[in-house]
Amino acid sequence: MSFRKVAVPLVAMVIFLALWELLVWANGWPNYIMASPSDLPAAYSRFWELFLVMGWQTLWRTVVGLLLAIAFGVLIGMIMGFSRTMRDALYPLLVGFNAIPKATVVPIVALLFVGAHDFNTILIAFMISFFPIAVSVSIGLSTLEPEYRDILRSLGASQSTIFWKIALPKTLPEFFGALKVAVTLAFIGTNLMEIVSPHGRGLGALFDSGKTNSDYPLMFAVLIALAFLGIVLYYVVVALEKVFAGWAERQPT
Amino acid sequence: MGEALIDIKGVTHAYATEAGPLPVLDNLNISVPEGGFVAVVGPSGCGKSTLTRLIAGLMKPDTGEVWLHGERVKSPRSTVGMAFQNPVLLEWRTILKNVMLPLEIVSTPMSKREQEERARHLLELVGLKGFEDKRPSELSGGMRQRASLCRSLIHKPEVLILDEPFGALDAFTREDLWQTMHRLKAEEPFTGVLITHDLRESIFLADQVVVLSGRPATTQYVMDIPREGIPTLDDLYTPEAADRLNILRHQIEIAQGRAPAEEAAE
Numbered sequence: 337m338s339f340r341k342v343a344v345p346l347v348a349m350v351i352f353l354a355l356w357e358l359l360v361w362a363n364g365w366p367n368y369i370m371a372s373p374s375d376l377p378a379a380y381s382r383f384w385e386l387f388l389v390m391g392w393q394t395l396w397r398t399v400v401g402l403l404l405a406i407a408f409g410v411l412i413g414m415i416m417g418f419s420r421t422m423r424d425a426l427y428p429l430l431v432g433f434n435a436i437p438k439a440t441v442v443p444i445v446a447l448l449f450v451g452a453h454d455f456n457t458i459l460i461a462f463m464i465s466f467f468p469i470a471v472s473v474s475i476g477l478s479t480l481e482p483e484y485r486d487i488l489r490s491l492g493a494s495q496s497t498i499f500w501k502i503a504l505p506k507t508l509p510e511f512f513g514a515l516k517v518a519v520t521l522a523f524i525g526t527n528l529m530e531i532v533s534p535h536g537r538g539l540g541a542l543f544d545s546g547k548t549n550s551d552y553p554l555m556f557a558v559l560i561a562l563a564f565l566g567i568v569l570y571y572v573v574v575a576l577e578k579v580f581a582g583w584a585e586r587q588p589t
Numbered sequence: 590m591g592e593a594l595i596d597i598k599g600v601t602h603a604y605a606t607e608a609g610p611l612p613v614l615d616n617l618n619i620s621v622p623e624g625g626f627v628a629v630v631g632p633s634g635c636g637k638s639t640l641t642r643l644i645a646g647l648m649k650p651d652t653g654e655v656w657l658h659g660e661r662v663k664s665p666r667s668t669v670g671m672a673f674q675n676p677v678l679l680e681w682r683t684i685l686k687n688v689m690l691p692l693e694i695v696s697t698p699m700s701k702r703e704q705e706e707r708a709r710h711l712l713e714l715v716g717l718k719g720f721e722d723k724r725p726s727e728l729s730g731g732m733r734q735r736a737s738l739c740r741s742l743i744h745k746p747e748v749l750i751l752d753e754p755f756g757a758l759d760a761f762t763r764e765d766l767w768q769t770m771h772r773l774k775a776e777e778p779f780t781g782v783l784i785t786h787d788l789r790e791s792i793f794l795a796d797q798v799v800v801l802s803g804r805p806a807t808t809q810y811v812m813d814i815p816r817e818g819i820p821t822l823d824d825l826y827t828p829e830a831a832d833r834l835n836i837l838r839h840q841i842e843i844a845q846g847r848a849p850a851e852e853a854a855e
Contacts, residue, residue, distance in 0.1 A: 481675065481677065483673045483675050483677045484677050486642075486645070486647060486671065486673070487671060487673075487677055487690075487691075487740075488690075488694060489647060489665055490645040490646070490647055490665050490669055490671045490750075491665065491667050491669070491691055491694040491695050491744070492664070492665045492666060492667050492694065492695070493694045497694065501679075501690075501693070502679065505679070505681050506679075506680075508681075581681075583680050583681040583724060583726075584680065584681075
């Protein structure tokens with residue numbers, strides 16, 4: 337990790353915060369129109385315990401939802417990748433399901449499983465994030481060049497050997513590409529549930545309480561905290577990608 | 590020829606398409622003796638690749654039989670090695686691990702150490718010494734094809750099937766690989782079928798050239814190439830070579846339907 341790799345994004349963030357501060361200052365906006373970065377430290381220091389507790393609640397439920405999305409998405413993707421019939425059958429269903437705004441599903445789920453707040457939140461995070469994974473895995477598997485199968489099949493290899501030795505590793509770069517999209521989607525799902533469903537858990541609930549108490553800097557502080565968690569999780573995925581699919585990255589020559 | 594290692598007897602095959610059956614091979618007969626190397630040439634889309642898949646047992650012919658070493662081919666067998674125009678190396682493996690891939694599928698009496706030694710030896714034979722631990726993406730197209738050839742030979746197959754392996758390479762690299770093939774064959778004798786579009790390649794590498802007719806393909810013309818030792822590229826510029834190329838080119842034109850067949854010419 338070179339100095340440049342760390343410095344460049346940090347400088348970009350500082351510039352972003354400066355521009356934000358400048359925008360608020362130049363317009364003379366009070367914090368109930370738009371809070372400025374200088375309002376945030378106060379909000380964090382006042383509610384730091386809540387940020388830790390609720391940030392953790394948001395984080396673990398997002399991760400569990402994401403793990404479920406990976407398991408289910410890979411399964412559906414495998415089914416669609418290997419069987420043309422299943423692909424033709426499932427694609428319209430999946431696309432239709434994905435087109436439904438999840439905000440409309442939240443009250444349905446909340447009514448369906450009243451009180452099961454953790455479960456509901458995980459469910460929404462899962463529902464919103466499995467689609468890109470399923471699509472990428474199915475495309476990765478179905479576009480495997482026939483020669484790749486043939487080099488093993490001509491030696492008498494079984495379908496499962498071909499899957500483990502060739503199809504699965506070859507799909508990993510697409511899978512990680514989709515996982516990067518899914519990570520941020522899962523956060524959106526978790527927060528949707530936390531904001532809409534009145535259980536007082538997670539950063540979404542903290543945002544909501546900021547709203548009811550007219551604590552505008554708190555609302556912005558929550559948004560920044562969410563962005564921070566999103567960045568952390570995203571780079572966890574990037575690190576995993578480097579380990580498992582680092583070969584797909586071309587060396588600059 | 591009772592001693593044929595590869596014997597293709599009266600093979601006819603058609604693909605099912607929406608417009609009805611599309612015949613690609615029609616009563617095709619080819620036989621290759623042990624140690625022989627037959628080049629199959631013919632117009633595009635005449636079913637040459639279908640032929641390789643039939644020999645490899647990846648497909649079954651509608652009628653007719655394919656025999657390898659006195660056994661009828663009904664399914665893939667580990668005594669076959671294949672290389673395609675696309676080298677299909679696995680990007681996540683090093684060159685050495687790519688070459689050793691078939692040994693993970695077929696059972697071999699070689700110990701792990703012997704396997705690796707053999708892979709290194711083959712790589713050295715094709716001029717890839719020093720590239721064992723590189724990734725395929727770090728190699729040029731010609732080098733990848735060399736590695737692919739090593740992979741097709743690693744498990745000591747009885748039969749080597751080459752489906753236009755040099756088709757995507759530039760002319761100089763291709764000629765270089767032709768010589769590599771002769772070096773390989775001298776050290777690792779194999780019986781082979783080479784599908785190609787390149788007539789010079791066919792007479793340089795093979796000891797028999799089979800010209801297929803247009804679709805549905807059948808054997809249209811067979812030319813034997815006498816072999817004495819390993820040829821050099823200069824041998825391609827002799828009057829004999831020019832005569833052979835002329836004959837083959839004329840046969841291809843007939844196969845394409847651009848020149849009338851001898852009988853019809855009258």
